[in-house]
Amino acid sequence: MIFSKTTEYAIRILTYMATDYEKLYSAKSIVDKLNIPNKYMRRIMTNLSKSNFIMSIQGRDGGYKFIKSPDNIYLAEIIDSVDGIDKYMGCVLGFNECSPKSTCAMHKSWTETKEKLYNTLSKTSLSNLIKNTIDKF
Amino acid sequence: MIFSKTTEYAIRILTYMATDYEKLYSAKSIVDKLNIPNKYMRRIMTNLSKSNFIMSIQGRDGGYKFIKSPDNIYLAEIIDSVDGIDKYMGCVLGFNECSPKSTCAMHKSWTETKEKLYNTLSKTSLSNLIKNTIDKF
DNA sequence: ATAAAATACTACAACAAAGTAGCATATAAA
DNA sequence: TTTATATGCTACTTTGTTGTAGTATTTTAT
Numbered sequence: 419m420i421f422s423k424t425t426e427y428a429i430r431i432l433t434y435m436a437t438d439y440e441k442l443y444s445a446k447s448i449v450d451k452l453n454i455p456n457k458y459m460r461r462i463m464t465n466l467s468k469s470n471f472i473m474s475i476q477g478r479d480g481g482y483k484f485i486k487s488p489d490n491i492y493l494a495e496i497i498d499s500v501d502g503i504d505k506y507m508g509c510v511l512g513f514n515e516c517s518p519k520s521t522c523a524m525h526k527s528w529t530e531t532k533e534k535l536y537n538t539l540s541k542t543s544l545s546n547l548i549k550n551t552i553d554k555f
Numbered sequence: 556m557i558f559s560k561t562t563e564y565a566i567r568i569l570t571y572m573a574t575d576y577e578k579l580y581s582a583k584s585i586v587d588k589l590n591i592p593n594k595y596m597r598r599i600m601t602n603l604s605k606s607n608f609i610m611s612i613q614g615r616d617g618g619y620k621f622i623k624s625p626d627n628i629y630l631a632e633i634i635d636s637v638d639g640i641d642k643y644m645g646c647v648l649g650f651n652e653c654s655p656k657s658t659c660a661m662h663k664s665w666t667e668t669k670e671k672l673y674n675t676l677s678k679t680s681l682s683n684l685i686k687n688t689i690d691k692f
Numbered sequence: 693a694t695a696a697a698a699t700a701c702t703a704c705a706a707c708a709a710a711g712t713a714g715c716a717t718a719t720a721a722a
Numbered sequence: 723t724t725t726a727t728a729t730g731c732t733a734c735t736t737t738g739t740t741g742t743a744g745t746a747t748t749t750t751a752t
Contacts, residue, residue, distance in 0.1 A: 423709075429661060444728070446727090455710080456711090456712085457712055458710065458711050458712080474728095475719090475728085475729085476717080476719065477717090477718040477727080477728055477729075478718085479727075479728070480719075480720095482729090506557060508557075524630075527684070528675075531675050534667075534668055534671050535672075538664050538665075538668050539664075542661075547661065547664065559739075560740060560741095581697090582698080583697095593741090594741070594742055595741050595742080597699075601701085611700090612698085612699085613699050613700080613748045614697080614747090614748040614749025614750065615697045615750045616750060617748080617749070618698075
């Protein structure tokens with residue numbers, strides 16, 4: 419799979435949360451619903467809650483909730499916040515070889531595809547994603 | 556980076572070999588030219604030589620050479636032979652969830668991009684790649 | 693035959709990603 | 723103020739990828 423597990427889980431979690439976007443979700447309730455390793459997921463949540471799209475509420479009856487509408491949260495941002503978007507947008511053939519001066523063997527082929535991908539990721543919001551999702555949560 | 560080191564190295568090696576495509580290349584001569592870990596590269600060569608685009612010649616004065624024109628060798632084949640193309644063409648959000656019946660959250664967004672990528676990979680030949688490469692070998 | 697120079701194979705080492713465990717901290721309800 | 727139920731943090735384990743080492747095998751030149 420192209421994306422890491424971390425990115426995969428982050429997107430699945432936020433997409434699920436976006437189905438009832440004003441609700442406060444406990445980590446437990448999410449883990450029970452989605453099939454994601456408990457502790458690994460907790461760490462992702464902690465990281466996500468340092469972003470500007472969800473926040474955490476500690477203590478009893480705590481959890482996570484959106485602080486920004488899922489209409490305005492795009493996949494590119496989510497990926498960037500958990501993995502760093504450069505992980506996927508870098509040159510295909512290693513070490514930042516690609517620049518206007520020196521281009522690697524796949525430069526031209528990859529550039530178009532990468533732009534298409536980035537374009538999709540930065541225009542697809544969580545709300546958008548829900549519409550296209552037949553997945554049962 | 557999207558692709559694995561194994562795929563990266565395979566493409567770089569074959570692109571280099573394609574610049575003089577009837578020549579017999581020893582592993583040593585390739586390693587000296589490109590900057591690829593020696594033994595790791597040997598293993599990749601052995602795997603590649605089990606494909607239908609290059610063959611190995613053992614013994615003294617041996618090496619590797621194309622058994623098919625680089626005009627007709629496409630990136631998708633190379634990737635498939637070293638990593639398996641499914642590694643990159645699978646569903647973004649895990650476990651073959653995507654099917655006509657059940658689609659994952661990123662299904663629609665990803666499908667277009669994936670097709671674009673696959674299209675590029677299966678239409679870009681080694682010869683094609685050389686034309687677009689400013690890289691010094 | 694023997695030596696030289698090449699590939700083939702197998703086992704191990706180092707590193708990064710994914711997943712687990714346990715304890716610390718925070719907060720609301722009783 | 724105590725208890726229950728949350729999140730936060732840190733260290734460890736497992737697994738997969740990348741890289742290394744050494745030996746066996748193959749073949750040509752002498």
